[in-house]
Amino acid sequence: MSKKILVVDDEQSISTLLKYNLEQAGYTVTTAEDGEEGLHMCLSEEPDLLVLDLMLPKMDGIEVCKQLRQRKVMVPILMLTAKDDEFDKVLGLELGADDYMTKPFSPREVVARIKAILRRSQTIIEQSDVTEVEDANQVTIGDLKVLPEHYEAYYAKERLDLTPKEFELLVYLAKHKGRVLTRDQLLSAVWNYDFAGDTRIVDVHISHLREKIERNTKKPLYIKTIRGLGYKLEEPKVNE
Numbered sequence: 001m002s003k004k005i006l007v008v009d010d011e012q013s014i015s016t017l018l019k020y021n022l023e024q025a026g027y028t029v030t031t032a033e034d035g036e037e038g039l040h041m042c043l044s045e046e047p048d049l050l051v052l053d054l055m056l057p058k059m060d061g062i063e064v065c066k067q068l069r070q071r072k073v074m075v076p077i078l079m080l081t082a083k084d085d086e087f088d089k090v091l092g093l094e095l096g097a098d099d100y101m102t103k104p105f106s107p108r109e110v111v112a113r114i115k116a117i118l119r120r121s122q123t124i125i126e127q128s129d130v131t132e133v134e135d136a137n138q139v140t141i142g143d144l145k146v147l148p149e150h151y152e153a154y155y156a157k158e159r160l161d162l163t164p165k166e167f168e169l170l171v172y173l174a175k176h177k178g179r180v181l182t183r184d185q186l187l188s189a190v191w192n193y194d195f196a197g198d199t200r201i202v203d204v205h206i207s208h209l210r211e212k213i214e215r216n217t218k219k220p221l222y223i224k225t226i227r228g229l230g231y232k233l234e235e236p237k238v239n240e
Contacts, residue, residue: 002026002027003048004030004045004046004047004048004049005022005028005029005047005048005049005050005114006029006030006031006032006038006041006042006045006049007019007022007029007031007051008031008032008033008034008041008042008050008051008052008053008061008064009033009051009080010033010034010053010055010056011053012033014053014080014103015031017107018051018107018110019031021107021110021111022111022114025115030047035056035057035059035060035063035064036058036059037058038050038052038059038064039059039067039068042064042068043068043071046075047075049076049077049078049114049117049118050075050077050078051110052065052077052078052079052080053080053081054079054082055081055082061079061081065079065096066096069096074161074162074163074164076098076117076118076163076164077096077097077098077099078097078098078101079097079100080100080101080102080103080105081101081102082102082103098117098164098165099117101113117164137149141174141177141234141235141236142222142236143155143157143236144174144213144222146171146174148171148175153167155212155213160212160213162212165190166205166209166212168190169202169205169206169209170209172189172190173186173223173231173232173233177233177235178232178233178234178235180226180230180231181230181232182229182230183199183202183203183230183231184199184230185230186202186230186231187202190202202231206231209223210222221236222234222236
């Protein structure tokens with residue numbers, strides 16, 4: 001069964017181009033022309049991936065992204081924009097987008113990005129109950145349990161709602177627990193293409209992870225900032 005992709009862009013030429021190339025790559029594609037329609041279709045059709053333009057009528061891409069994440073809809077999002085603006089890039093990713101491309105772009109590159117995002121997401125196991133699963137590569141750190149094979153993470157036995165990028169970052173930190181990892185190392189490992197040198201992306205996602213696994217984000221017990229270097233995931237100390 002082919003993966004479903006929703007393209008939300010008010011430029012008909014862009015939507016047509018993406019629809020054609022994605023269908024040629026074997027995907028099922030639907031389109032929307034404004035943010036409100038895109039949000040409604042995403043909630044009702046539950047696509048496997050959302051291609052979302054930043055500047056849209058009625059509701060912009062940032063607001064669509066924000067509303068989806070607030071509703072715990074973790075669909076992978078590839079954000080598009082005509083503005084080559086670093087602030088927009090960081091803001092979009094801060095609100096939960098998984099990747100970002102600036103127009104004009106090559107349709108072939110868009111297809112490659114989408115394939116990469118879906119590859120990272122395809123191991124997600126849908127579970128209707130809260131029963132925890134085990135996997136051979138799981139990492140347990142204090143009350144945090146990370147299960148890479150099942151694409152799941154738990155904190156205090158509650159399943160965490162993580163975007164694909166947040167999960168990838170957590171897995172990398174967990175597999176290297178106790179080691180100091182520089183921002184450049186994390187950028188290279190988790191964002192292995194694009195955003196070269198833009199370590200703010202790492203800081204934004206670390207902040208998101210802390211909000212989900214730390215009781216006090218100002219005094220984190222798990223993800224420690226190593227001043228001047230980067231971050232380290234470690235066992236929480238009882239006396240902290």
